[in-house]
Amino acid sequence: TSVQCDWCVAFPWFGMDIGGTLVKLVYFEPKDITAEEEQEEVENLKSIRRYLTSNIAYGTTGIRDVHLELQDLTLCGRKGNLHFIRFPTHDLPVFLQMGRNKHFSSLHTTLCATGGGAYKFENDFRTMADLQLHKLDELDCLVRGVLYIDSVMSSGPSECYYFENPTDPDHCVQKPYLLENPYPLLLVNIGSGVSILAVYSENNYKRVTGTSLGGGTFLGLCCLLTGCSTFEEALEMASEGESTRVDKLVRDIYGGDYERFGLPGWAVASSFGNMMSKEKRESVSKEDLARATLVTITNNIGSITRMCALNENIERVVFVGNFLRVNTLSMKLLAYAMDYWSKGQLKALFLRHEGYFGAVGALLELLHPS
């Protein structure tokens, strides 16, 4: 699946995606280093490799998602492991300081970076770590990364999966999905904000639309409403709450279904609509509020996605982005919504490497410049 290169890009091989909330880093660890190569290897390169591969946490906020590691991957004629690392964009200065300390710039490698931060922090990379970024568009990288990972995973454990029986909590299971002949595809990237792309072929995609009500909205509102401070805390609270106390449902307004237009009584008519009543405000818990925030943001994304799928005449929708990381609740909600409101026409698909595709795409640009 990887193209044999005529020339070798110097190690280390990184791909970086500097997003609104998180920095995603993919690092290729070569496992086929010969004795000769090892001897000639400069000290700081060896040090970087050791540091990254012998830790699963870096500083106070950096994390290596070991369960996502791709082993025995062949890239550009080299065999090795692909590692997936993330840390808050807020801590980029710490990362830059580290790069400076390890004299990363002396390795004279190109650092391929995408995401808004590649533009915003370009100067900081230069001044703080003497590094020149090769800036890449985030959606180009996203599409490229998705298609690549899907192709290399086609014979291993499934990268792509869906939820069977999304409407039945007791029988709702994750099932692998073979994403061959993926085109056309609707790709929904849920990060701090949301971008929705229609992908027609490897080199042909368009950004259909986006919405500013994304993962950042969920986390921001949760922090304000519940006093939590991390994504994981917010999800934890949401899993214990009941959104129907917070939302005004169709049945709260109609006393039942709104049959004429096919709106069942349990559908939400007005998100947070019950919260205009002081009495109800005092009766809901922080967990209920977290749940309602998650449901509101997720369903809004689902609704907008459905409209796009309809307009673009595309039946398969792939959801990616770190909003879905460890967020089975939202994934099941999306699976359910796509299925229910489209009467089974649309299928919601998910990918294991969720928010890392932009970084993968950046790495690919380093190895196979387009």
Place this chain on the structure above:
Amino acid sequence: MAFNGHQHDNEIVDEDETPSKLPRCNKEMHGHLRNDPQNEAAAPAGPSTSDRWASNATPRHRKDSVKKTRPPFPWFGMDIGGTLVKLVYFEPKDITAEEEQEEVENLKSIRRYLTSNIAYGTTGIRDVHLELQDLTLCGRKGNLHFIRFPTHDLPVFLQMGRNKHFSSLHTTLCATGGGAYKFENDFRTMADLQLHKLDELDCLVRGVLYIDSVMSSGPSECYYFENPTDPDHCVQKPYLLENPYPLLLVNIGSGVSILAVYSENNYKRVTGTSLGGGTFLGLCCLLTGCSTFEEALEMASEGESTRVDKLVRDIYGGDYERFGLPGWAVASSFGNMMSKEKRESVSKEDLARATLVTITNNIGSITRMCALNENIERVVFVGNFLRVNTLSMKLLAYAMDYWSKGQLKALFLRHEGYFGAVGALLELLHPS
């Protein structure tokens, strides 16, 4: 039987007449607005039109078929929504001495109570600025009043109806909105009233088209914002909504419904969103401690949402040129609020503003997609979320214009949230 506005009780209905959806009384005359400075010089219609109407409008003994089916007074239209009850009441002004004498006491009392007050109980309000005067409906001339109160206070209203023996008037009470279904039993048990239930979107469409038609030569019901992108030069301008079809109608109440209207009797509900006026108010109450819509708007008008939201420039350091996203565009609503430092630096007013901007822009975005899909260029926004909410209206006007590169036009109607109730009244007078 006591006279209550129903003419010629014993007249036999002409069976050759076929009911139609259009106002059978094609003598509906446009009215004019009370205290509207624009209207000082305006005459209701051309004199020729008045004459034409007048020649047929002999007070008591007209022979047109209209009168056979005219329902007894009082004439109400009611829309019981998720948050507010909207009530329209027709006050006849052409009551003859004879009619007055025969009028039952409680009917008179109801009329006096409604028209001599502008506030009812603690939460009922009559929107006097929206009153339509000298309106001709079903051959009767009078004023149309617009009243609202929280759905939460419906029991108080029912009690009043009971006290005034409303049920003894044997009138049909045409009601729409979810509450017409939810509270049907309460009307019966608490006030002995039988509701004639109507679909809220049917009534909405009917009400919009009717008000638009009667206002067509008076002060404009329909308006838009010129220069929405320029705060110093952004002005409200009247808009003539003739040949209105096709039209995208966006009703922003507690929740949102988006309709594509192709002709008078042909519309479809395209989609909806649960992030509506109720979300704005609910979130504001939670985030700022306010308790009313007006308070929330007041706070929003004083806040700065860009401190709360994460903008494109916060992520890119400038524009995201490749896909035409300017630096000032919101990338992630409330996105800055994941930072403790920023949470502590924003005010309640900023939070209220961000809530308003987020909800409004989301509606705008979804609307734009619908307009694109349905291939419709004119969008009319109604519903009580826009009541006294110029901020949202300008935002919508701006968003429609900017993101569609001038293709879409955002239009607004003065009677905002009352169209469902108007449609219900019309169903009473001209059953479809």
